[in-house]
Amino acid sequence: MSSPASQNPLIYPLLFIMPVFMSSNIIIGRYAIEQTEPWTLAFLRWLLAFIILLPFAHKQASAAMPIIRANLKLLLVMAFLGMWICGALVYLALKYTSATHGTLIYSAAPIVIMVLEWLFRGRRISPREAVGIILAVTGVAIIVTKGSLANLLTLQFNWGDLIFALCMISWATYSVLIRQKALQDIPVMMLFATLAGLGALLLFPFSIMEMIFVAPLPTSMPAWLSIAGVAIVASVLAFSTYQYGIKMVGASIAGLFMYLLPPYGVFMAVVFLGEELRAYHFMGFIPIMAGLILATLPVAALRRLGNSQAQCLTRSCPTPERFPTARTKTPAYNRSRTRYRSKPTDRP
Template sequence: MSDRARAYLVLVLMPMFFSTNIVIGRAAVATVEPWTLAFWRWVLASLILLPFAWRGIRLHRAALLEQWRLIALLGFLGMVVCGGGVYLSLTSTTATNGTLIYTSSPVFVLLLEAIFRGQKIVLRQVVGIVLAVLGVVMIVLRGELARLLALELNIGDLGIALAAFAWAVYSVILKRPVFRTLPTVPLFFAISSAGALMLLPFMAYELVGTGRLPTSAAAWTSILGLAVLSSVLPFLAYQYGVKIVGPSITSVFLYFLPVYGVSFAAIFLGESFHAYHAAGFILVMAGVVLATAPLDAIRARRTSTAG
């Protein structure tokens, strides 16, 4: 098998790994407190990454320490808000809703880059943004405008929407030039470790209130699954794809994430797929593709390959 064929196989699996976060998380919050779940997920993920990151940490220690404030902010956004915050939200909503709402995050990235970096937005992207936002609204309102008028909004859905925005902020900060000189694995280790450290007081507060620690085999299987399947494997798969086929083509495969997520929610959690889910899915996916698909880059790559 050639490197490119192997890369495409890995990239087909990558969104499947990413989608397990919300599905496993939704199942796990029945037995593990949400902040505890997030804490142990990122502790284990950091320990798994440590052997791969150690050499880079030693070589770039000064640069990492210099950026400790931004790394701490990334840890808060990526692991606290998008970790424990998502799991807390999943106690009040379904994995199907969570997956579809979270899929809108790339649209928020585009908006933030337009506002704070002056990135030009073309008509195609404006249409995409509008469609994606309408899709999220459709899911949050469950297809009933009366819910908005009566302020009957699900707190879990709103929490997932907030996490999607937080992930967009995380992504924009991570694109800052100061991080381009740092190797990816050591940087990710530093961010995940910072996030785990910041999750500690949340877990401690939770423990004082509930007295519940994960003790069952099922609980630790969920935590290990989140650390490996939802954290380390998709991260490594994404980096491998970027290395072999480039970031533009690699990012396109992320559009399969809601397909996996909704399917897994139905198969493993027995969740129903309603008409408003279908409408929201179509709107969000059409919007995200229109707003973020790197069409010019893909065409250019195909042209150069054909030539």
């Protein structure tokens, strides 16, 4: 059975880029929430995301609609977890707590994902994955505590932190549910467009009440640019790459790349917000990367690659089976320049 990396060699580089899109939600959202209320911002975010995705997903609608109708309740639950809670409540939490606290709480999502899969799917956590998680958590703790144990011991939680904890548990549950076999036949774009549309539908009544009783729609160009930013970068790109990663390597492995949120977030804060880069940022980044590599590196594939390279160095490099040469004897090939007698089972 082929590994996900052999099926798509770009899956792991894609997962390394995914946290950039995720981190942008805090950077852009921090600015947007000053001009737009939480439920209105979340509603506009997912409405615009749905409109953007619709042209890419409509061709797949006819084949996917029977599956969507059969699993509508599950999709509504996922839209509530991933778009309602992890949308509006994240922006609400940013009004009461810092992005650092939110990042620390969200970093526990992979652990919750593994626990949920252990509880409900009987998944076993290997020693290599456990060590990788410990290393990654250590790196996250170094960054969010600025390399000081005293900061860790004096860390206090407020209402914003508790809301972030709820969002983290909701995100972990969403990540596990999206691996349901019933949803595997729905194309990624169609699945995400459906969830974005359902999420906007669930957020709509709360947004209307917010616009009536709290604040109307924003009118400034910077506010709408920030809304477009969270819709395109933090929604379409972030969720599409994350969902594709979950389908390819599983929720536990894809969730581990969430540990890259702190270093990516710090880098973006330095570039876009003018914050200073300090030594503890590098001290935390090293164990995070070490933990990710230890827990996700496809060792078997590297061994096969190493063996192949070693054979090539000794002038006994094997001929690929996909491209038979004149010296390669295959049962389907006739030397008299006739056609293949049987249909090839593996085409280049």
